Amino acid sequence: MPPPAGARRRALRRWTPYLYLLPMVLLVGVFLIYPAVKTVWVAFTDATGTSAGSFVGLDNFTRLVEDPAFRTSVRNTIYWVIGALVLQVGLGLLLALILSNMRAGDWLKRLFYLPATLSGAAVGVIWFYVFNPDQGLLTSFMGTIGLESLTTRWLADPPVNTFAMIFAATWQGLGPAMILFLVGLQNLPREPIEAARVDGARGLRLFWHVTLPLLRPMSAVVVAITLINNFKVFDLIWVMTQGGPYRSSETLAVSMYRESFVTFSVGYGASIAVVLTLIVTILSVFYLRSMFRKVEVY
Amino acid sequence: MTSEISRKKFLQVGGGAIAAGSLASFLAACGGGSSSSDGGGMLRFSNDKINWEEWFVETGRLAREAGAVGWRPTQYSDTTTYQAAIKTTGNTPKVPDMFSWWSGWLMKELVDTSMLADVSSIWEREGSAYSDGLKDAFTFDGKQYGVPLNVAYWPTFYNKRVFREQGLEVPTTWDDFIAVCERLKGAGITPLGATIEGRFPSFVYFQEFIVRTSPQLYRDLMEGRAKYTDPEIVDVLRLWGDLIRRGYFSDPASVSIGTGANNFPQYFKPGRIAMVTFGGWLEPTLMEAGMRPGEDFGAFVMPNIEADAGNNLIYETGPLCVAQNGQRRDDALEAAGWWASREGQSAWIDASGFASARADVPSANPVDQEIDRTIADGRFQLLNRYWEATPHEIVEVGVDQLAKFMLEPGDPKPILDAIQKQADTSWAAVEAGS
Numbered sequence: 001m002p003p004p005a006g007a008r009r010r011a012l013r014r015w016t017p018y019l020y021l022l023p024m025v026l027l028v029g030v031f032l033i034y035p036a037v038k039t040v041w042v043a044f045t046d047a048t049g050t051s052a053g054s055f056v057g058l059d060n061f062t063r064l065v066e067d068p069a070f071r072t073s074v075r076n077t078i079y080w081v082i083g084a085l086v087l088q089v090g091l092g093l094l095l096a097l098i099l100s101n102m103r104a105g106d107w108l109k110r111l112f113y114l115p116a117t118l119s120g121a122a123v124g125v126i127w128f129y130v131f132n133p134d135q136g137l138l139t140s141f142m143g144t145i146g147l148e149s150l151t152t153r154w155l156a157d158p159p160v161n162t163f164a165m166i167f168a169a170t171w172q173g174l175g176p177a178m179i180l181f182l183v184g185l186q187n188l189p190r191e192p193i194e195a196a197r198v199d200g201a202r203g204l205r206l207f208w209h210v211t212l213p214l215l216r217p218m219s220a221v222v223v224a225i226t227l228i229n230n231f232k233v234f235d236l237i238w239v240m241t242q243g244g245p246y247r248s249s250e251t252l253a254v255s256m257y258r259e260s261f262v263t264f265s266v267g268y269g270a271s272i273a274v275v276l277t278l279i280v281t282i283l284s285v286f287y288l289r290s291m292f293r294k295v296e297v298y
Numbered sequence: 299m300t301s302e303i304s305r306k307k308f309l310q311v312g313g314g315a316i317a318a319g320s321l322a323s324f325l326a327a328c329g330g331g332s333s334s335s336d337g338g339g340m341l342r343f344s345n346d347k348i349n350w351e352e353w354f355v356e357t358g359r360l361a362r363e364a365g366a367v368g369w370r371p372t373q374y375s376d377t378t379t380y381q382a383a384i385k386t387t388g389n390t391p392k393v394p395d396m397f398s399w400w401s402g403w404l405m406k407e408l409v410d411t412s413m414l415a416d417v418s419s420i421w422e423r424e425g426s427a428y429s430d431g432l433k434d435a436f437t438f439d440g441k442q443y444g445v446p447l448n449v450a451y452w453p454t455f456y457n458k459r460v461f462r463e464q465g466l467e468v469p470t471t472w473d474d475f476i477a478v479c480e481r482l483k484g485a486g487i488t489p490l491g492a493t494i495e496g497r498f499p500s501f502v503y504f505q506e507f508i509v510r511t512s513p514q515l516y517r518d519l520m521e522g523r524a525k526y527t528d529p530e531i532v533d534v535l536r537l538w539g540d541l542i543r544r545g546y547f548s549d550p551a552s553v554s555i556g557t558g559a560n561n562f563p564q565y566f567k568p569g570r571i572a573m574v575t576f577g578g579w580l581e582p583t584l585m586e587a588g589m590r591p592g593e594d595f596g597a598f599v600m601p602n603i604e605a606d607a608g609n610n611l612i613y614e615t616g617p618l619c620v621a622q623n624g625q626r627r628d629d630a631l632e633a634a635g636w637w638a639s640r641e642g643q644s645a646w647i648d649a650s651g652f653a654s655a656r657a658d659v660p661s662a663n664p665v666d667q668e669i670d671r672t673i674a675d676g677r678f679q680l681l682n683r684y685w686e687a688t689p690h691e692i693v694e695v696g697v698d699q700l701a702k703f704m705l706e707p708g709d710p711k712p713i714l715d716a717i718q719k720q721a722d723t724s725w726a727a728v729e730a731g732s
Contacts (some may be wrong), residue, residue, distance in 0.1 A: 049385045050411045089412055128559060134552035135564075149389035156494070245494050245551075245705060246698040261382045263694050 013193070036277075043270035049260075053267055060271035067248045070272070071096050073255040077231060080251055083166035084173065084230040090221055091170065092177025093215075099178070099209070100185045109182065124239025126170035131155050131240075155241050158248035165249065169236055173229070177222050184218030185211075220291035221272060231280045252276040284298035320400070341630055343369035345398035346380035347449075349582070357637070360645045363594040366636035367629040369396060385697050388413035393621040395630040399579060401435035401615050404687030405443065408619070412442055414443040417634055421445075424638045427656045431680040436617050444617020445638040448484040449655040449671050450578040451685060452506070452612035453597040453628070460569040461485060468598045473511070475601045477547045482572050491565065491574035492547040492704060496557030500550075500700035501577075501684040501693070506575050507534045507611055509620065509681060510603040513610045520687040522725040526718040527711075535710035542707040551703045556580050562588030566595075577614055577683075578653050578666060585651075585663075591662030599672060611674040614683045689728060695720040 043060055051107035064070045093108045095112060099105035107201045110123060116124065130137045131154035154164045188211065214221075234253040237243060243250035243258060250258065260269030302377045320376060346356075354371035362368030372394065375378035387393045388408060399405055408414050425433055427592040428446065436444040439585065443625065456468070465486055469475040493499045508516045511534055518524035519531065543712055550573050555562040555576055560583060565585050574580070581591060589595050598608035599611055618637055620630040636642045643656045653666040661667050697712045 009320060049382065049409060050388065050413075132552060132559075132561075134549060135561075151548070153705070239503040242497060244497055244701065246702040257378075261378050264381075264385065289420065 020084060039270045039273050042267055043274045045267045047266040047270075049264035049266050051178050054266065060268045061275075063268060064275065066269060069250065072158075072247060073250045073252050075140050076249060077158070077253075079159065079162050080166055080169075080230045080233055081227060083163070084169065084226050085223065087166065088173040088177045089219075089279055092174055092222065093181050093219075095174065095178045096181035100182055109175075109178060112178055115172045117176035118172065120235030121239050123168060123172045124236045125172070127165075127236075128170075128240050131164050147169040155249075158246050161241055161245075161249045165237055168240070169230070169233065169250075169274075172236075173226070174283045175227065180218055180222050183216070184215045190193070198219075199237055216291065220288060223291075224288055227287065228280055228284060231276065231283075314641050318415050327454070330603075336341055340368050340586050341626060341633055342368040342372060343396045344372045344374065344380070344394040346374045346377045346434040347398060348373045348375045348380045350650065351625060353646070356649045356704050357642070357645050361565075361590050361633055361642065364636060364641060367626075367633045369633055373555075378505055378513075381435065384408075388621070389623055391625055393624055395624040395626045396618060396620055396633060399617050400443065400686050402619055402682055403689045404686060405436070405617060405619075406438060407690075409438045409443050412622055415622045415624075416443060417445055417620060417631065418442045420631070420635045420638050423635070426657050429657070429680065430527055431613070431682075432615055434653060435615050435682055435686070442705060444619045445634050446655040447578070447616045447618040447637075448650075449613060449615045450651055451653060451673070451680075452575060452577050453669055454500070454575045454600045455566075455575050455580065455584070455597050455665075456573045457566055457569050458594055460572045462573075468596070469533070469601050471605070472601050472603050475638075479541075480545075483545055487569060488548045488565070488571045489546045489573055490548065491555055491571045491576075492550045492552055493553045493555045493562075494550040494701040494704055495554035497697050497701065499555055499557075499683060500697045500704055501539055503547075504700050505684040507538055507603065509610050509612060510600055510607055511679060512604060512607055513679060520682075520684070522721065522728070526714040526721060528551065531714060532710055535714065539703070539707035539710060540659060542704065547704075550701070556583065564587070571606070578669070580664065581663065583653060591666075592668075593663065599678075609675060609703050610681055611677045611678045612683050613680045614686065619708055638681055646728075649665070691724045692717065 026081060042053075044055055044057060045053040046056045057084070077216045095109075098219065099109050099112075118126075121245055133151065133153045133156070137152070138154065141150075142151050152160055154269060191211055192214065192288060193206070197208055231252055232253045237249060237251060237254050238257070241249045243254040247255075247258075250291060253276065256269050256272040256276060258269075259265045322655065327451055340362070343354065343358065345354070351371055354369070358369040358371065360368075372384065384393070384397055384399070386407075389411065393413070399408065407413075417436075418441045421428075421433060421436075424445075426528065431652050432446055432449065433442065436442045436446075438444060456577070461467075464481055464487075466478050467474075469478050492502075492503060504600050505516065508531065511530065515530050519526070519528075521627055524531070548565065553562055553565055553571070554560055555574060556579070559584050561573065562571075562580070563584060563586075566574065566584065567589055572632040583594055585591060587686060599609075602608075618633050620633055626628055637646070640656060640658055642658045643654060646652070647654045651662040653669065654661045661670050673680070681687070684696070688696075696717050703713045
């Protein structure tokens with residue numbers, strides 16, 4: 001005897017939401033979870049791209065500790081993250097503050113956002129030419145203003161090459177940070193600011209003690225996005241220096257790619273991927289938890 | 299109420315359709331490529347020679363017209379991605395029917411994992427038209443696994459107008475060569491182009507100066523019988539460092555030759571740089587910049603540093619390989635046979651303008667023809683370039699360390715120590731594997 005119509009409907013109602021989820025679960029499972037789990041496994045093997053390799057325990061991870069190129073890579077990644085936090089987040093906030101009080105702000109913010117619409121590779125090509133030590137725009141400009149003695153091989157001398165690329169990334173990454181801060185500024189509650197003004201708070205004091213704490217939810221988002229983006233920066237570096245010369249401008253993401261797809265030490269490359277993912281995950285979780293805890297206080 | 303029901307229905311039906319659609323297309327993507335199962339259609343020919351596409355299309359069409367199976371190229375713009383694509387699909391039915399590769403150790407890796415079809419029968423038929431050195435580059439355990447896709451010699455190109463204006467002759471001895479460099483430098487012209495852009499070009503003058511000192515030393519170093527730390531190699535780096543310090547080379551961080559920004563013609567054409575040692579595949583770049591081969595630029599073999607080093611020239615050759623596991627292996631073997639034939643090579647040289655690998659097919663331009671004559675008349679020994687001649691792990695460390703030396707030409711010892719450290723590891727692994 002078939003189940004009564006009511007029961008069938010109930011069963012259908014119970015399963016329908018899962019049906020909606022199915023495509024996404026499949027996509028995430030196949031393209032995210034499976035490769036991630038596989039990468040962790042590969043990190044414990046000596047896979048080479050043409051052979052699956054065999055289990056080597058922690059060998060890849062102990063090799064990481066002894067590898068000078070990995071140490072350079074970690075150091076450069078730290079430069080990138082700190083540089084991006086100071087320049088992209090700091091300048092982004094400064095620009096947002098300036099532009100939100102300017103009449104021409106609307107036009108200027110469009111102008112500052114423009115580089116963000118370019119791909120990382122295109123930005124890399126543009127700045128590659130700017131930094132050319134012989135015919136590049138920067139060297140010519142410095143020569144014109146009499147600072148020729150300060151010019152160098154921008155992309156060939158470490159650590160200047162990493163700083164040069166951080167500058168190029170800032171040119172592109174400034175716009176989104178600025179826009180997010182502008183949105184945050186526009187949505188600030190008026191009352192606390194007006195109350196602070198009535199109490200005599202002005203300028204930097206008002207900004208530091210009232211505006212900045214009120215902006216904290218947006219700052220948390222901007223800092224988190226910037227952190228994650230700069231931990232995994234790859235395209236710009238690959239286009240501008242390929243991590244060179246002599247591996248001096250590699251970051252963790254570039255080293256991971258190089259070991260996996262240039263030298264085909266796939267197991268070793270996977271171990272870098274695991275370390276990078278662990279760092280980003282742990283930092284993100286701790287940072288966001290601490291930020292949101294503080295947000296709740298206010 | 300009506301609208302609520304229709305929305306639900308829409309979501310149920312639409313959602314189901316999207317789910318089914320995604321699944322179907324995903325499964326289709328996981329299955330075999332449709333283009334490879336179309337019977338007599340064109341073969342899939344993958345390569346990373348992005349600028350050669352129209353030449354491949356043209357020769358593929360001619361192959362079909364000639365009765366062999368034709369091909370349609372799939373170009374990869376990035377060599378690294380390309381290598382990853384071939385290596386990861388090489389033992390699956392997804393592998394392209396034919397593909398370009400590199401000779402020597404990079405090729406051995408694919409041979410060892412049974413990715414390449416044996417093409418010895420093609421060499422039996424066509425081999426007499428090719429040099430033995432070329433055949434050796436594709437031979438492993440007595441069998442051949444590729445036919446020559448391209449061959450490029452590595453002479454020194456020079457700007458003929460600059461040489462005329464400076465009253466210079468092509469140098470035939472090392473002293474002449476140094477005198478030419480000195481004269482050019484005195485005239486405010488950078489004698490030699492050099493670059494680290496694209497990573498690989500840092501080996502160019504390293505291999506050249508070793509070969510000009512002793513070809514046997516080069517062979518021994520490539521095959522692990524000599525060490526990078528041997529006094530002869532240290533001396534070569536000292537000499538190179540001395541020439542860099544004398545200002546004979548362009549700033550390797552400014553000029554890019556053959557890859558990336560590829561701005562070399564901007565220096566070479568107006569005569570800001572007078573010479574460059576590089577692969578013959580640089581010629582189309584020079585010609586695109588408006589330089590005429592034989593009139594605006596020529597080529598010579600760099601004179602020997604040690605006069606008794608003999609007649610030697612670095613060359614590179616890349617194979618056209620047939621996938622052992624390809625779905626249309628027999629068709630691809632037939633196509634590779636046509637490619638290696640006189641007719642196929644004539645079509646390729648006509649289309650590309652490159653140097654010819656076959657003795658009975660003349661090269662396309664006067665510069666290459668002159669090099670062909672020089673090689674034949676002087677009974678030159680051809681030596682495979684550094685990139686292919688030694689295990690690739692050593693090459694990877696080598697090009698980085700040599701780039702460092704080009705930027706800071708100081709004490710060669712730490713540079714050579716670092717390369718030798720990798721060489722020790724790699725040769726030990728080769729020993730263990732054999």
